[in-house]
Each structure stands twice: as C-alpha cells, then as structure tokens.
Amino acid sequence: MNDQPSGFHAEVTRRIYEAQHREISADPETFRRIVGQYDGTTFGIDPDWFKGKTALDAGCGNIGAMIRKLHSLGVAQIVGCDIGEGWIEPLSANLTDLECRVDLLHGDVLALPFENESFDFVSVNGVLVQLETMGHVRRGFAEGARVTKHGGYYFTSYGPCGGVMQGVIMPALREHYRRDAEFKMLIDTIRPDTIDAVVDKVVADARAHAGQSLDGDFLKSLFGWDYCVFLRNFIQCPTCWTNECTPAVVESWYEEEGFGEVRRLETYCVRSDIRKFFAPLHYDRYHWMSRILYGEGYVQYIGRKP
Structure with a gap:
C-alpha cells in the first residue's frame, strides 16, 4: 500500500492553520492567552536543565508560543520549522523581542531536515494529529524521536481524546x-x-x-x-486523529523508540470565554462527568532518550 503524503492535503492544512494563526496574532487578548498557555509548566523537567540547551519546535506555525516558552526557560538555540515559507515572516515579527538565537526554516515533520540526535529538547505539539494518515502520524513521531539527543527530552501533544x-x-x-x-x-x-x-x-x-x-x-x-x-480549529481540519492517539498508543510509540521516563503531562487551560465553565472538567479527567464528556482527556507526553 502506498502511504506517501499528498501535497494537496499538506497545502490545504497549511492554509487553514496559517489563516487561524493570523487571526490569533491580530487579536491581543487571544494572542496573550495562546502564548501564556505554557505559563507555570516546565514539561515535568527541572527548569535548570533547559539552560544553554538546543531545542526544536517541529510544526511551529506562525504564533511562536512554544518558542517563547523555551526562551523563557533559558534555551540557548531554538529552531522552528514548518511546511512552506509563508509563516516565517509573521512568526519572525512575533519574536522580535527574544534575545536568544531562533532559526526559522522550511521543514516537514515527516522528513525533518536535521541529522540524528540534533537537539536536546524536541517538541511536536498538536501537529501529528493533522497528518493525512495514521501511518504518517507514526512516521512523524519517529522523526521527532530520531532528532532527539541521547539524554534529551521529547514532548508530543495530541489534544482531547474520545468522550462525547x-x-x-x-x-x-x-x-x-x-x-x-x-x-x-x-x-x-x-x-x-x-x-x-x-x-x-x-x-x-x-x-x-x-x-x-x-x-x-x-x-x-x-x-x-x-x-x-x-x-x-476543530471543524475545518481535513483530518483529525486525536481519538486514535490514545494514551496507550502514544506510550507504546515512546517504548518502541527506546524512550524512558515517559510521563503523561497535565495542563489546566485558562479560558476567558464560555469554555472557562468547562475547563475544570477538561482538566480533571478522573471526574465521572469528565469521563463522559472528554473520555481520555487531553493527551500529551514527555519522554527521555537514554
């Protein structure tokens, strides 16, 4: 079976999310919330570990929330990559206040343009679930694992899984x-x-x-x-594999790629709109109503490459 990615799917997905990110960047309140979504978290890692390290944000988009977080933790060199090049200029404009080195370049998560073990910290955040097939999702996961250094950490995020x-x-x-x-x-x-x-x-x-x-x-x-x-974000996407990326599936991928210290991370999403009334249930996946509404909850993991 041919499981090669189609350029059409990638282009449609890119256009959709670039447009959404432009809207986010144009609204100060929304931009502040998105950029601040990582406030208070260090991805389960000692914050001192990040100082002087290198990091990759694969599928970074044109907002830069993860890049800003990594900068705040003291990462010395950050690379952001995504398909196409139209996102580079708006993202550069969003990052002009950062003092660390940030390199932005074209790169496909299915074939990352980096040598093995290039980065201390790799983030593939919300990208894999938008790929064309589950085969591509698994392949993209393996690519992120490949470019993570031994002793480094690999963060992946998939979104809400199951439930009503x-x-x-x-x-x-x-x-x-x-x-x-x-x-x-x-x-x-x-x-x-x-x-x-x-x-x-x-x-x-x-x-x-x-x-x-x-x-x-x-x-x-x-x-x-x-x-x-x-x-x-949730309705326009051509594909969405969040229900297939269960905790058990994601944990098996980390194991297959040889990672240890695999942990599921939990983040409380602060909202200012109607979703603020559901955020507590979205966060507490053990509550009976949370299980009904949100199933497995929000799936995101960190693992360390031995």
Missing part, C-alpha cells in the same frame, strides 16, 4: 461542515460580531415574546475571537 465532545460531537460537526454549504460558510466566516447579532435577536425576542430580560452583554462576552478560532 471529541468522539461524537466534533466528528459530526466536521462531517456536516463538509456536506452543508451554509454551515461551512458560517464556520469559515464566523466573527464575534456574527454571534453578537444573534445574541441581540435572542435578547429582543425573549423580551418581546416572553417578557424575559436576558443579559446580552454577558452572553456576548462568552464568544470572542478566541472562541471563533477554536471552532475553526
């Missing part, structure tokens, strides 16, 4: 997006003012027909740019 949200609702929305032109147009163009207009109608109709007074300003505050980009 990711196992049922999101796949149904993605399928509807592909089939229904009106729904596709809504997702492709949704903005906060789109939602605000709907809220205004709901508030007016509730007052006119039921004598109810709804807090429209509060409702609007729950659906900003961050939420709009979230919808696009």
Whole structure:
C-alpha cells in the first residue's frame, strides 16, 4: 500500500492553520492567552536543565508560543520549522523581542531536515494529529524521536481524546461542515460580531415574546475571537486523529523508540470565554462527568532518550 503524503492535503492544512494563526496574532487578548498557555509548566523537567540547551519546535506555525516558552526557560538555540515559507515572516515579527538565537526554516515533520540526535529538547505539539494518515502520524513521531539527543527530552501533544465532545460531537460537526454549504460558510466566516447579532435577536425576542430580560452583554462576552478560532480549529481540519492517539498508543510509540521516563503531562487551560465553565472538567479527567464528556482527556507526553 502506498502511504506517501499528498501535497494537496499538506497545502490545504497549511492554509487553514496559517489563516487561524493570523487571526490569533491580530487579536491581543487571544494572542496573550495562546502564548501564556505554557505559563507555570516546565514539561515535568527541572527548569535548570533547559539552560544553554538546543531545542526544536517541529510544526511551529506562525504564533511562536512554544518558542517563547523555551526562551523563557533559558534555551540557548531554538529552531522552528514548518511546511512552506509563508509563516516565517509573521512568526519572525512575533519574536522580535527574544534575545536568544531562533532559526526559522522550511521543514516537514515527516522528513525533518536535521541529522540524528540534533537537539536536546524536541517538541511536536498538536501537529501529528493533522497528518493525512495514521501511518504518517507514526512516521512523524519517529522523526521527532530520531532528532532527539541521547539524554534529551521529547514532548508530543495530541489534544482531547474520545468522550462525547471529541468522539461524537466534533466528528459530526466536521462531517456536516463538509456536506452543508451554509454551515461551512458560517464556520469559515464566523466573527464575534456574527454571534453578537444573534445574541441581540435572542435578547429582543425573549423580551418581546416572553417578557424575559436576558443579559446580552454577558452572553456576548462568552464568544470572542478566541472562541471563533477554536471552532475553526476543530471543524475545518481535513483530518483529525486525536481519538486514535490514545494514551496507550502514544506510550507504546515512546517504548518502541527506546524512550524512558515517559510521563503523561497535565495542563489546566485558562479560558476567558464560555469554555472557562468547562475547563475544570477538561482538566480533571478522573471526574465521572469528565469521563463522559472528554473520555481520555487531553493527551500529551514527555519522554527521555537514554
């Protein structure tokens, strides 16, 4: 069976995520939240270990959240790579305040343009699940492992796995997006003012027909740019292998590549929109309601190459 990646899939995926990242960069509040998502974490590693090290952010996109985190930990040289080159200029603009060496270059996670054991720390964050096939996901994982130095760490992140949200609702929305032109147009163009207009109608109709007074300003505050980009992120993607990348599967990959000290990491995602009411359940995967809604929870791991 031929499992070579198609350029079309990669190009479509690249265009989708570059557009989303431009929207994030253009909205200060959303940008601050995304960049701050790693605040307080050192990926389960002694923070002093990072000082003077080299690091790779494979599939870095054009925001630079991981690169900024690595810089804050004292990494001396950081390389960011992704497919295409259109992301390099906007990412460079986002990183002008950093003082460490940052090299940005074209690179495919399925064939990283680096020698074996090139980096002390390698991050492949949310990239593998967007590849064309599960064979590519496994291959991309192996590439990240290959360029990790002995004694170095390999961080991979896959997103939410299973449950009602990711196992049922999101796949149904993605399928509807592909089939229904009106729904596709809504997702492709949704903005906060789109939602605000709907809220205004709901508030007016509730007052006119039921004598109810709804807090429209509060409702609007729950659906900003961050939420709009979230919808696009999970619905527009051509492929999404988060349900297949279970903890057991990911742990087996680390074992097959010879890694030790493999640990699952947990991160509380701070939200400012409607998702803030679900963030505690999203984080605590042992709660009974969390298991129903989010299944295995958010899957991300760190391992050390002996």
